Amino acid sequence: xxxxxxxxxxxxxxxxxxxxxxxxxxxxxxxxxxxxxxxxxxxxxxxxxxxxxxxxxxxxxxxxxxxxxxxxxxxxxxxxxxxxxxxxxxxxxxxxxxxxxxxxxxxxxxxxxxxxxxxxxxxxxxxxxxxxxxxxxxxxxxxxxxxxxxxxxxxxxxxxxxxxxxxxxxxxxxxxxxxxxxxxxxxxxxxxxxxxxxxxxxxxxxxxxxxxxxxxxxxxxxxxxxxxxxxxxxxxxxxxxxxxxxx
Amino acid sequence: xxxxxxxxxxxxxxxxxxxxxxxxxxxxxxxxxxxxxxxxxxxxxxxxxxxxxxxxxxxxxxxxxxxxxxxxxxxxxxxxxxxxxxxxxxxxxxxxxxxxxxxxxxxxxxxxxxxxxxxxxxxxxxxxxxxxxxxxxxxxxxxxxxxxxxxxxxxxxxxxxxxxxxxxxxxxxxxxxxxxxxxxxxxxxxxxxxxxxxxxxxxxxxxxxxxxxxxxxxxxxxxxxxxxxxxxxxxxxxxxxxxxxxxxxxxxxxxxxxxxxxxxxxxxxxxxxxxxxxxxxxxxxxxxx
Numbered sequence: 001x002x003x004x005x006x007x008x009x010x011x012x013x014x015x016x017x018x019x020x021x022x023x024x025x026x027x028x029x030x031x032x033x034x035x036x037x038x039x040x041x042x043x044x045x046x047x048x049x050x051x052x053x054x055x056x057x058x059x060x061x062x063x064x065x066x067x068x069x070x071x072x073x074x075x076x077x078x079x080x081x082x083x084x085x086x087x088x089x090x091x092x093x094x095x096x097x098x099x100x101x102x103x104x105x106x107x108x109x110x111x112x113x114x115x116x117x118x119x120x121x122x123x124x125x126x127x128x129x130x131x132x133x134x135x136x137x138x139x140x141x142x143x144x145x146x147x148x149x150x151x152x153x154x155x156x157x158x159x160x161x162x163x164x165x166x167x168x169x170x171x172x173x174x175x176x177x178x179x180x181x182x183x184x185x186x187x188x189x190x191x192x193x194x195x196x197x198x199x200x201x202x203x204x205x206x207x208x209x210x211x212x213x214x215x216x217x218x219x220x221x222x223x224x225x226x227x228x229x230x231x232x233x234x235x236x237x238x239x240x241x242x243x244x245x246x247x
Numbered sequence: 248x249x250x251x252x253x254x255x256x257x258x259x260x261x262x263x264x265x266x267x268x269x270x271x272x273x274x275x276x277x278x279x280x281x282x283x284x285x286x287x288x289x290x291x292x293x294x295x296x297x298x299x300x301x302x303x304x305x306x307x308x309x310x311x312x313x314x315x316x317x318x319x320x321x322x323x324x325x326x327x328x329x330x331x332x333x334x335x336x337x338x339x340x341x342x343x344x345x346x347x348x349x350x351x352x353x354x355x356x357x358x359x360x361x362x363x364x365x366x367x368x369x370x371x372x373x374x375x376x377x378x379x380x381x382x383x384x385x386x387x388x389x390x391x392x393x394x395x396x397x398x399x400x401x402x403x404x405x406x407x408x409x410x411x412x413x414x415x416x417x418x419x420x421x422x423x424x425x426x427x428x429x430x431x432x433x434x435x436x437x438x439x440x441x442x443x444x445x446x447x448x449x450x451x452x453x454x455x456x457x458x459x460x461x462x463x464x465x466x467x468x469x470x471x472x473x474x475x476x477x478x479x480x481x482x483x484x485x486x487x488x489x490x491x492x493x494x495x496x497x498x499x500x501x502x503x504x505x506x507x508x509x510x511x512x513x514x515x516x517x518x519x520x521x522x523x524x525x526x527x528x529x530x531x532x533x534x535x536x
Contacts, residue, residue, distance in 0.1 A: 051421045069423045079417040084286055085471050086414060094411055097422055102408040102429075130469055131414075 002183045003066035003154050004029040005050060010059030011242075012042070012049045017235045018057070019045040021209045021242070027187050029064075032180040034200035034216070035189045037228055041207045043189045044076055047156045063154065070098065072152030074143055076159045076189070082131040088142055089127040092117060095149025117148040122171055137168040144172055155179060157188045161195070173199060193220060207231035256494045266380045267490055269391050270504065273444060273456060274482030276395035279402050279475045280440050281461030283433060286471070287413055289344070290462070293454045295352040297441050299329035301359030304445070309362055315387060319442055326438030329355050334434060338427065380448060380490075380500045394443040401436050405429045410471070448501040455505035456482050463512040466519020481511050 006026040013019040020042035027033050035043050048054045050061060051073045063071065093106060093114045100106060118124060121141040126134075134142065140160065147155065157176070161169045177199070179186055187204075190196055196203055196216060203219040205212040207228040212219040256263045284290050303325025307317035329351045336347040383391075402409075408429035411419055419426035437457075444453025464477035489504030496503075517525050 053417075053420065069421065071421070073421050075417055078415065080415045081286075081413060084410075084414045085469050085474065086410065087470075091414065094415075094418070097411075097418075097424060102405070102411075102425065 002029045003185055004031075004064050005066075005071075005154060005185065005187070006062050006064075007046075007049075008060045008062070010049065010056045010061055012045050012054055012056045016057075017239075018242070019208065020049075020206065022059070023206070023210050024059075025204055025210050025213050027185055027204075028202075029185055030180075030183050031185055031202050032176070032200055033187045033202040033204055034196040035187055035204045035206065036191070036193065036196060036220075037206040037211075038231055041228070041231060043206060044158050046206065047073065047158050047187070047189065048075075050156060066152075066154050070152055070154070072147050072150040072155045074147060074155075074157045074160055076162070078143060080131065080139075080143075082134070082139070085130055087128050087130060088123065088134070089114060089118070091131060092142060092145045092149065095146035095151075098150065113149060114145075117145040120148055120175065121145045137164050140164055140168065140172065144175055148175070153184055155184055155186045157186070159189050159191070161190065161192065169195070196220065253491055256491065262381050262383070263490065263494065265383045265385070265388055266500065267487060269383045269388050270380065270448075270456075270486030270490065271483050272388075272392050272395045273440075274460070274486055275479050276398035277440050277444065277453075277457040278460060278464075278479035278482055280398065280433075280437050281457035281459075282464065282471065282475050282478050283409060283413065284437070284457065285461045285465065290458050291345070292348055293437065293441065293457050295348050296326055296330065296437060297445070297454045298359075299352040299355040300326045300438070300441055300445065302355050302362055303359075305359045305362040309365065315390070319390065322442040322445065323438060325355060325359075326441060327435060330434040330438055331431070334430060380504070391443045394439045398436050398440060401432055405432045409433055448504065452501045452505050455508060456485070459505065459508040459512045460485065463508070463515040463519075466515040466521055466523050469521055482508065485511060 004027060007023050010023045011018045011021055012023075013021075019040075023042075023046070035046065037043050045054065049056055050063075050068075051071050052068050093110065095117070096106070096110055096113065100110065115127075118127065121144045123138070123141050123145060126138065126142075131139065131142070144160075147157075160172060164172070173195070176186060176188065188200070190200075197220060200216055202214065203212075203216040204210065205219050205224055205228055208231055211227055212221075212224045257267055281290075281293070284293050300322040303321035303323065304318040305321070306325070307314065307319070307321030310321075311317035329348075333344070333348040333351045336342055336351075337344040340347075405428070408419075408425055409432075411424065412426040412429045416426050418424070440457065441453050444456060448456060460478040460481035461474070463481050464474045467477050468474050485508035486504050489507040490500055492498060492507065493500040493503035498506075515523065517523055520526055
């Protein structure tokens with residue numbers, strides 16, 4: 001339990017252009033880290049690389065005490081087809097995939113676990129609703145219920161609170177903190193700096209490279225944030241190949 | 248005319264009984280295929296795949312004449328090749344499933360038409376394209392039943408995977424959950440059903456028994472299990488009614504079955520309890536909370 005995740009000199013990107021350039025950072029065991037940075041800074045790319053959805057062009061990503069496939073990951077734009085006719089209960093129950101897989105039967109206690117997860121995110125009474133009848137906030141609660149059931153030691157959330165109202169953010173943030181006290185390692189991509197200052201002990205500021213990492217107060221300084229704002233988003237099609245590459 | 252008169256043809260003629268049992272079995276196995284095609288927005292894929300099967304069947308026909316085994320084997324091989332190639336291209340390149348399938352099925356269809364025209368007359372082509380449900384023999388019937396059994400067993404095995412791959416493919420990708428396996432198994436089963444279908448209804452119309460009942464079922468239930476049951480029931484009803492109509496009115500049987508399925512579909516669009524045009528307009532009473 002309580003794994004750590006480290007990036008050693010990792011470059012990840014698209015079409016040979018790095019979205020994240022020679023990144024070396026660590027998410028320590030039992031830490032709760034906010035990943036911040038401007039749009040296009042490579043925050044989502046960082047999480048995708050961690051769960052293996054993108055292969056790094058160079059460098060190593062290592063996950064101690066946790067297999068890569070055991071990381072729970074909430075994508076920014078989940079590819080959930082909400083028109084598919086499935087009740088909320090069944091969808092959330094799929095969070096137990098690692099234990100039950102594609103074939104095992106669901107037992108009574110599995111169903112109870114699902115009911116508990118739904119209760120934890122405030123969705124009692126929604127069991128039989130289909131996904132297309134849910135609001136954006138309710139859908140995010142459903143995704144969190146599934147994450148609870150995944151029971152993963154390492155949890156990565158990509159902008160879980162965008163377009164979500166304050167009350168829902170409050171409830172879901174409580175769940176994140178519950179995971180933190182349970183000793184799980186968590187990284188959350190966020191844009192709300194006030195929320196980061198209030199609730200996140202650690203922060204990582206990226207802007208296509210690591211600008212600052214550590215206790216939140218030391219990361220969120222005016223100087224660092226100004227540096228992040230000066231990041232260039234555009235690709236230079238004629239940029240020379242990176243010299244570090246040869247090493 | 249009494250109700251007994253309606254079933255009289257099935258009592259009198261063995262070929263009518265065989266046609267009916269063939270269609271009923273086929274209805275059972277195409278129902279889940281059609282429902283998943285619809286839910287994955289791949290309904291047109293069924294149509295495209297039916298065309299893709301043609302050169303295989305034509306190849307069998309060129310080599311062995313109107314031989315069930317040769318044409319079937321050819322159809323299955325052609326279908327699986329096209330399904331596999333298009334899925335591979337869709338998963339490994341930026342091309343989406345629809346485009347990559349369209350390219351391969353067009354290739355396949357062109358080949359097939361050329362091959363048929365090399366030897367046969369257009370009458371033979373009509374035979375391949377429109378089938379002959381009234382000419383089902385026991386071998387063909389056993390073949391359809393075998394494919395239906397395989398279909399149901401495969402669905403039972405990959406069910407959870409397939410449902411998850413439809414709803415949230417990204418989740419399975421992170422878990423290394425085998426979404427691709429489910430997809431390929433599903434495509435394989437679809438090809439088998441299309442090949443079974445063209446025995447009964449022909450390549451062009453076999454898709455109808457897959458797509459129309461599934462689309463109609465969507466208007467009657469919100470549950471996937473219910474949807475498949477409804478699709479199977481609609482397909483079976485269409486088969487029976489279509490055969491009866493074709494007998495009394497001397498219509499070609501395959502198209503008659505599809506015409507009945509179309510009528511049921513249109514009625515469902517209008518009057519279906521889940522989102523039907525008329526019912527959703529009429530339901531102006533709403534609950535208080």
